[in-house]
Amino acid sequence: MNKELRRLSVVVLAMFLALFGATSWIQVVQADALSENPANTRALYDSYQVQRGAIIAEGAAIAYSVPSDDIYAFQRVYSDPGMWAPVTGYINPLLRSATGLESAMNQELSGTSGSQFLQRVEQIITGQKPQGSNVAISILPRAQQAAWDALQGYEGAVVAFEPATGRILAMASTPSFDTNLLAAHSSSEVNAAYDVLDSDPLRPLSNRAINGTLNPPGSTFKLVVASAALASGRYTPESTFANPAQWQLPGSSDFIGNSGGGTCGPGETVTLADALRLSCNIPMAQLAVELGDAAILEEAEKYGFNSSFTMPLVSTESTYPRALDDAQTALTGFGQGDVRATPLQMAMVSAGIANGGMVMNPRMIDRVIGPDLSVQQSFDDSEFGRALSEEDAATMTQMMVANVQNGVASGARIDGVEVAGKTGTAENGPTAPYTLWFTGFAPADDPQVAVAVVLENGAGRGQQGGSNLLAAPIGKAVMEAVLDR
Amino acid sequence: MTVTKPGDTAELKADTTVMRALRTLRMPQTQRNRELGLLLLAFAISGSAVALVQLGALGHIEWTILYYFGALAVLVLALHIVLRFRAPNADPIVVPIATTLTGLGLAMIYRIDLAIDAQGWDAASTRQIAWTGIAVAGAVALVILLRNYRVLFRYTYVSGFIGLVLLILPAIPGLAARGTGAAVWVSIGGLFTFQPAELAKIALAIFFAGYLVRTRESLTSTGHRFLGMTWPRAREIGPLLIIWAVSLAIIVLQRDLGTGVLIFGMFIAMLYTATGRTSWVVIGLGLAFAGVFIASQVMSYVGSRISAWWHAFDPEVIARQGGSFQLVEGIFGLAQGGLVGTGLGQGRPNLTPLSQSDYILPSLGEELGLIGVFAILCLYMLFVSRGIRIGLAGQDDFGKLLATGLAFTIALQVFIMVGGVTRLIPLTGLTTPFLAAGGSSLVANWLIVALFLRVSDAVRSRPRVVIG
Numbered sequence: 001m002n003k004e005l006r007r008l009s010v011v012v013l014a015m016f017l018a019l020f021g022a023t024s025w026i027q028v029v030q031a032d033a034l035s036e037n038p039a040n041t042r043a044l045y046d047s048y049q050v051q052r053g054a055i056i057a058e059g060a061a062i063a064y065s066v067p068s069d070d071i072y073a074f075q076r077v078y079s080d081p082g083m084w085a086p087v088t089g090y091i092n093p094l095l096r097s098a099t100g101l102e103s104a105m106n107q108e109l110s111g112t113s114g115s116q117f118l119q120r121v122e123q124i125i126t127g128q129k130p131q132g133s134n135v136a137i138s139i140l141p142r143a144q145q146a147a148w149d150a151l152q153g154y155e156g157a158v159v160a161f162e163p164a165t166g167r168i169l170a171m172a173s174t175p176s177f178d179t180n181l182l183a184a185h186s187s188s189e190v191n192a193a194y195d196v197l198d199s200d201p202l203r204p205l206s207n208r209a210i211n212g213t214l215n216p217p218g219s220t221f222k223l224v225v226a227s228a229a230l231a232s233g234r235y236t237p238e239s240t241f242a243n244p245a246q247w248q249l250p251g252s253s254d255f256i257g258n259s260g261g262g263t264c265g266p267g268e269t270v271t272l273a274d275a276l277r278l279s280c281n282i283p284m285a286q287l288a289v290e291l292g293d294a295a296i297l298e299e300a301e302k303y304g305f306n307s308s309f310t311m312p313l314v315s316t317e318s319t320y321p322r323a324l325d326d327a328q329t330a331l332t333g334f335g336q337g338d339v340r341a342t343p344l345q346m347a348m349v350s351a352g353i354a355n356g357g358m359v360m361n362p363r364m365i366d367r368v369i370g371p372d373l374s375v376q377q378s379f380d381d382s383e384f385g386r387a388l389s390e391e392d393a394a395t396m397t398q399m400m401v402a403n404v405q406n407g408v409a410s411g412a413r414i415d416g417v418e419v420a421g422k423t424g425t426a427e428n429g430p431t432a433p434y435t436l437w438f439t440g441f442a443p444a445d446d447p448q449v450a451v452a453v454v455l456e457n458g459a460g461r462g463q464q465g466g467s468n469l470l471a472a473p474i475g476k477a478v479m480e481a482v483l484d485r
Numbered sequence: 486m487t488v489t490k491p492g493d494t495a496e497l498k499a500d501t502t503v504m505r506a507l508r509t510l511r512m513p514q515t516q517r518n519r520e521l522g523l524l525l526l527a528f529a530i531s532g533s534a535v536a537l538v539q540l541g542a543l544g545h546i547e548w549t550i551l552y553y554f555g556a557l558a559v560l561v562l563a564l565h566i567v568l569r570f571r572a573p574n575a576d577p578i579v580v581p582i583a584t585t586l587t588g589l590g591l592a593m594i595y596r597i598d599l600a601i602d603a604q605g606w607d608a609a610s611t612r613q614i615a616w617t618g619i620a621v622a623g624a625v626a627l628v629i630l631l632r633n634y635r636v637l638f639r640y641t642y643v644s645g646f647i648g649l650v651l652l653i654l655p656a657i658p659g660l661a662a663r664g665t666g667a668a669v670w671v672s673i674g675g676l677f678t679f680q681p682a683e684l685a686k687i688a689l690a691i692f693f694a695g696y697l698v699r700t701r702e703s704l705t706s707t708g709h710r711f712l713g714m715t716w717p718r719a720r721e722i723g724p725l726l727i728i729w730a731v732s733l734a735i736i737v738l739q740r741d742l743g744t745g746v747l748i749f750g751m752f753i754a755m756l757y758t759a760t761g762r763t764s765w766v767v768i769g770l771g772l773a774f775a776g777v778f779i780a781s782q783v784m785s786y787v788g789s790r791i792s793a794w795w796h797a798f799d800p801e802v803i804a805r806q807g808g809s810f811q812l813v814e815g816i817f818g819l820a821q822g823g824l825v826g827t828g829l830g831q832g833r834p835n836l837t838p839l840s841q842s843d844y845i846l847p848s849l850g851e852e853l854g855l856i857g858v859f860a861i862l863c864l865y866m867l868f869v870s871r872g873i874r875i876g877l878a879g880q881d882d883f884g885k886l887l888a889t890g891l892a893f894t895i896a897l898q899v900f901i902m903v904g905g906v907t908r909l910i911p912l913t914g915l916t917t918p919f920l921a922a923g924g925s926s927l928v929a930n931w932l933i934v935a936l937f938l939r940v941s942d943a944v945r946s947r948p949r950v951v952i953g
Binding site for chain 1: 758759803816818821822823836854858859870877882892
């Protein structure tokens with residue numbers, strides 16, 4: 001029996017040797033590969049041991065990390081979470097999810113980007129705790145606050161620009177959500193909160209300023225069509241168009257009318273300037289057909305349509321469709337048909353006009369600042385391209401100023417400041433609520449701010465809401481905040 | 486009984502080795518003193534493990550839990566004192582090893598309770614401390630009551646019956662505890678849950694030992710040779726087939742792959758030891774693979790276990806219900822530990838589900854590193870080798886087989902669990918002896934310690950008799 005026992009003990013030894021082998025394989029040979037496995041949450045949690053940098057707007061931290069006594073070492077905190085949600089987004093180590101700048105600037109905030117390599121080495125050598133860098137954004141808190149306050153009660157969004165640089169000064173979207181709820185360290189609470197937000201029909205999680213469900217830009221798109229007309233060299237503000245009360249779409253049995261239902265002013269004909277000032281559809285439809293869809297597409301793309309922008313938040317492309325027939329082209333003349341735009345895009349149109357025809361790439365980061373307050377990275381302005389000559393831009397500005405001073409955008413007037421602007425009331429279907437728009441800039445002679453406002457779902461008033469009454473004052477409030485008036 | 490034939494030199498040499506070993510080790514007082522020394526080391530290891538856990542996870546020392554540890558140490562010392570009087574020749578190493586493993590397990594269970602903020606009776610560590618008390622007390626009682634282990638030989642068939650009943654218990658309506666995957670738990674009054682298979686393991690080891698001693702002659706003497714091995718006649722395969730069927734029934738009816746494999750493995754090992762026939766092992770392994778293959782085809786849970794093993798790192802398999810999430814988490818934990826570990830209280834073993842029970846070894850491996858894992862495996866290896874050594878030195882076949890069977894069971898259980906969590910073999914739900922949270926397992930393993938003590942004491946305190 002002892003012979004068998006010895007053999008058995010050899011088997012037992014072999015079993016244990018296999019276990020020694022298996023544990024060595026995992027803990028030594030494969031250890032590095034396993035720590036890089038995307039499913040390995042432990043490696044991820046290690047990264048949360050690093051104190052994440054703050055997101056800073058005009059010197060004040062709007063997202064920052066404080067020590068927490070749980071497994072993640074730090075808790076992310078957001079101040080004024082609803083107002084800043086479209087900008088900061090949130091980060092949650094538990095759900096491994098991040099949105100907004102928390103996602104787009106994650107490497108810098110967590111201190112793992114290439115430009116921070118030396119900083120990491122220094123931290124290791126000097127024995128300091130690793131720390132991420134701070135990100136200073138271009139958004140002006142007072143403009144953001146004004147936009148947020150003015151949007152309360154609406155489903156809408158505001159984007160404001162500094163026309164000469166492309167720096168974004170405000171980016172608000174309502175209804176919003178409490179980013180702190182989604183940054184909590186209890187998976188059940190966070191999941192419950194997320195499910196509520198995700199199933200909310202008002203879509204609080206979507207950033208209507210740059211993403212979301214895109215809206216037809218309505219009459220604000222007439223700025224693009226008018227730009228195309230001036231750029232063609234064949235039109236001036238005094239060019240005239242037939243002025244009927246009804247107009248049959250070419251090759252179609254459908255008729256269109258102006259928003260008031262009547263003609264555009266008293267005359268037999270109407271000038272381009274008046275058509276824009278009174279925001280009439282019929283002359284613009286005629287102009288669109290005369291220009292052709294290719295010319296409008298070209299001008300729209302110069303303003304940024306059919307392009308996505310990385311600010312580093314990534315915008316959804318605004319679209320001007322291709323290969324249209326005359327009836328469809330006519331509809332795009334007043335921003336209907338299949339034209340879709342983000343508030344960002346319409347703000348870029350105003351900003352381009354304000355900046356003498358040069359469209360700047362939008363950006364929202366000014367600097368990346370190390371824990372030692374050194375500037376590690378700064379961001380330069382960059383041109384997207386020229387949409388208009390300076391003369392044409394000046395002409396467009398005059399027409400937009402007329403729009404506010406004695407046209408249909410009177411709601412954007414600011415005492416003592418010359419404001420350029422354009423409203424839009426877009427139809428979404430025979431009975432569907434309108435989308436209300438305003439875009440403009442101020443001061444007209446030395447533009448400091450360009451803005452776009454969108455109010456979805458008729459601003460709660462179905463087809464009764466007017467963009468001059470509802471959207472233009474929001475644009476005015478934001479411009480006033482930027483101009484500090 | 487071992488027959489020493491003239492000319493069988495290997496056998497003879499082995500026996501003289503044993504004699505020599507016996508002569509040098511037959512110093513009762515030294516044995517117990519050695520045990521005391523090792524026990525103090527075991528207490529020091531366990532105590533410092535808990536203190537390090539507290540310093541790592543809390544940053545300060547919490548005395549309450551250390552008092553409990555002290556109370557348990559006193560209980561183990563009581564066992565030591567009982568041994569001095571009742572079994573002075575018992576093996577001096579098994580108790581210190583069992584104490585160290587139980588202490589390390591407790592420290593890790595407590596560490597995870599700290600991480601998940603479990604307190605009072607909700608904390609697995611509180612229950613484990615109580616169970617450790619019961620288990621050590623049980624071992625003391627067994628050492629006192631079972632003055633001569635050969636008594637157990639008389640109860641061979643009673644043990645077999647008890648083992649079978651214990652295995653069936655969870656299937657009895659009203660007793661089965663709900664909520665777990667495998668139907669292996671018995672609940673009494675909904676308060677007290679117990680895993681009877683752990684005790685069944687011991688009862689069945691006694692039964693197998695007694696049964697094989699009675700029948701080994703007929704199992705050995707007949708058969709025909711084929712492929713260089715002597716194959717048993719068809720009718721002698723009967724008992725093997727019955728045990729195979731019982732194991733399969735456990736796998737199928739109670740959805741408990743681990744226990745089925747364990748009991749069958751134990752039987753094969755004891756059968757081989759008793760008969761010396763390799764053919765039994767071949768038949769047994771054949772039956773085992775056939776059984777697992779059939780089970781993997783018929784029982785979805787066996788199939789999913791196997792696919793979770795084979796495709797463990799496939800993201801789909803990780804995400805699947807009943808997939809490889811736990812397994813992969815455990816492996817990530819081990820990898821995180823690396824060679825030296827994160828340090829007690831400083832890793833994240835609680836990320837792995839069941840980190841206190843099935844995945845206690847990855848939990849320890851994460852914080853103690855490969856070095857710690859090797860140390861734990863060496864402790865197991867030493868424990869098993871003591872059992873086999875007791876079997877080698879045993880004078881009667883019953884004692885030899887019993888010690889061997891129990892030792893092999895521990896080895897197989899460690900292999901199945903550690904191999905399972907390291908993806909060496911598909912994972913099946915057993916307990917890691919001494920370490921894992923779970924009262925029934927702890928009680929059963931400390932009873933095995935008591936049996937080892939009893940058998941080894943009998944081996945060493947009696948003059949060696951060679952019966953021709």
